[in-house]
Amino acid sequence: MDEQPRLMHSHAGVGMAGHPGLPQHMQESSGGTDGDGRKQDIGDILQQIMTITDQSLDEAQARKHALNCHRMKPALFNVLCEIKEKTVLSIRGAQEEEPPDPQLMRLDNMLLAEGVSGPEKGGGSAAAAAAAAASGGVGADNSAEHSDYRAKLSQIRQIYHTELEKYEQACNEFTTHVMNLLREQSRTRPISPKEIERMVSIIHRKFSSIQMQLKQSTCEAVMILRSRFLDARRKRRNFNKQATEILNEYFYSHLSNPYPSEEAKEELAKKCSITVAQVSNWFGNKRIRYKKNIGKFQEEANMYAAKTAVNAASVSAHGSQANSPSTPNSAGSATSFNMSNSGDLFMSVQSLNGDSYQGAQVDTLRHVISQTGGYSDGLTASQMYSPQGINANGGWQDAPTPSSVTSPTEGPGSVHSDTSN
DNA sequence: CGACATGATTATGG
DNA sequence: CCATAATCATGTCG
Numbered sequence: 104m105d106e107q108p109r110l111m112h113s114h115a116g117v118g119m120a121g122h123p124g125l126p127q128h129m130q131e132s133s134g135g136t137d138g139d140g141r142k143q144d145i146g147d148i149l150q151q152i153m154t155i156t157d158q159s160l161d162e163a164q165a166r167k168h169a170l171n172c173h174r175m176k177p178a179l180f181n182v183l184c185e186i187k188e189k190t191v192l193s194i195r196g197a198q199e200e201e202p203p204d205p206q207l208m209r210l211d212n213m214l215l216a217e218g219v220s221g222p223e224k225g226g227g228s229a230a231a232a233a234a235a236a237a238s239g240g241v242g243a244d245n246s247a248e249h250s251d252y253r254a255k256l257s258q259i260r261q262i263y264h265t266e267l268e269k270y271e272q273a274c275n276e277f278t279t280h281v282m283n284l285l286r287e288q289s290r291t292r293p294i295s296p297k298e299i300e301r302m303v304s305i306i307h308r309k310f311s312s313i314q315m316q317l318k319q320s321t322c323e324a325v326m327i328l329r330s331r332f333l334d335a336r337r338k339r340r341n342f343n344k345q346a347t348e349i350l351n352e353y354f355y356s357h358l359s360n361p362y363p364s365e366e367a368k369e370e371l372a373k374k375c376s377i378t379v380a381q382v383s384n385w386f387g388n389k390r391i392r393y394k395k396n397i398g399k400f401q402e403e404a405n406m407y408a409a410k411t412a413v414n415a416a417s418v419s420a421h422g423s424q425a426n427s428p429s430t431p432n433s434a435g436s437a438t439s440f441n442m443s444n445s446g447d448l449f450m451s452v453q454s455l456n457g458d459s460y461q462g463a464q465v466d467t468l469r470h471v472i473s474q475t476g477g478y479s480d481g482l483t484a485s486q487m488y489s490p491q492g493i494n495a496n497g498g499w500q501d502a503p504t505p506s507s508v509t510s511p512t513e514g515p516g517s518v519h520s521d522t523s524n
Numbered sequence: 525c526g527a528c529a530t531g532a533t534t535a536t537g538g
Numbered sequence: 539c540c541a542t543a544a545t546c547a548t549g550t551c552g
């Protein structure tokens with residue numbers, strides 16, 4: 104603020120210093136040879152410039168006033184106006200209206216969409232808490248992370264707004280400053296309103312380009328935040344042991360047709376405290392990975408076969424039922440899938456040794472437990488639960504052709520007509 | 525720290 | 539729209 108009077112002051116000073124220079128200039132262009140005189144003048148001007156800062160404000164005002172009251176002033180002013188008239192036209196011709204920057208619009212749209220710009224929504228943490236509360240239900244830690252995201256977003260938003268406001272204020276300040284300056288100067292030199300307007304628009308352009316940078320970096324920050332918090336891949340958590348157990352049990356007991364129905368998925372999702380989509384993901388991954396490397400999953404298959412067998416055994420020992428040969432994907436599986444889980448297993452076991460269900464379960468269990476290390480004679484559990492349903496094409500349709508790992512001794516199961524869906 | 529496991533996403537085809 | 543296959547990015551274990 105201290106500069107302002109100084110600035111005017113200096114302008115006034117320079118203007119006056121330049122004044123005597125004008126004839127000098129003409130002289131020069133007309134091929135003047137007296138270099139000494141010119142040097143002298145230049146020296147004077149420089150001297151004046153150098154001493155400007157030493158001049159007092161009053162002195163400057165006095166000089167300005169003197170200039171304004173100079174008898175030649177109006178005439179000179181008119182001349183300047185004339186010259187201006189001619190030059191301004193050419194200047195104005197050069198500039199054209201530019202359309203709104205598409206880049207800027209893009210940024211604006213994004214910021215608006217992200218809720219960074221636009222209406223305030225109750226302010227940061229409150230909004231975050233509300234959002235967390237609203238989104239409750241599925242996954243408590245999910246909403247916690249979400250609120251964290253919201254908090255960070257509102258932080259960005261706040262910074263953005265303060266900065267924006269600062270720019271706005273600076274822009275206004277500067278604009279009024281310049282306008283005052285121009286108005287002040289318009290007393291000594293011709294300044295059209297158009298010119299002021301142009302100057303203001305130049306200033307605004309400059310500031311808006313700064314704003315654009317702010318918006319750009321805000322967008323970047325939001326993007327980074329998004330990728331860190333909302334990209335689920337980044338916050339992948341392995342499912343807990345229990346969930347994996349449940350999923351694997353279902354998978355291996357429905358190995359012939361590991362496509363849980365929608366209800367089954369919901370049931371599994373509820374049991375595992377994960378979403379249906381996650382169940383679908385899991386099965387998708389499991390199927391492809393199982394198929395890709397069946398050998399690797401043999402042990403796991405045995406384990407879960409044993410587990411299901413145990414479950415089924417205990418259930419049937421207690422409850423006398425469980426011998427429901429219904430298809431595993433039928434509605435029954437939705438209500439009590441532990442039992443229908445076993446259905447599949449029972450079927451294959453039964454088909455192998457023709458025992459009663461319960462006998463088959465115990466038998467399976469014994470088999471599996473006894474040969475965790477190597478293969479005993481005959482049909483092993485690993486063979487029993489090996490990829491029965493996978494056909495030569497790699498599909499999962501029930502096909503009589505047992506693939507790869509299974510020994511050529513007539514494929515197991517084969518009776519598996521699990522035709523549901 | 526590197527290799528492998530695993531959940532999620534993307535590309536593609538029917 | 540769903541299943542598969544490939545791929546990404548992180549988690550985990552030795």
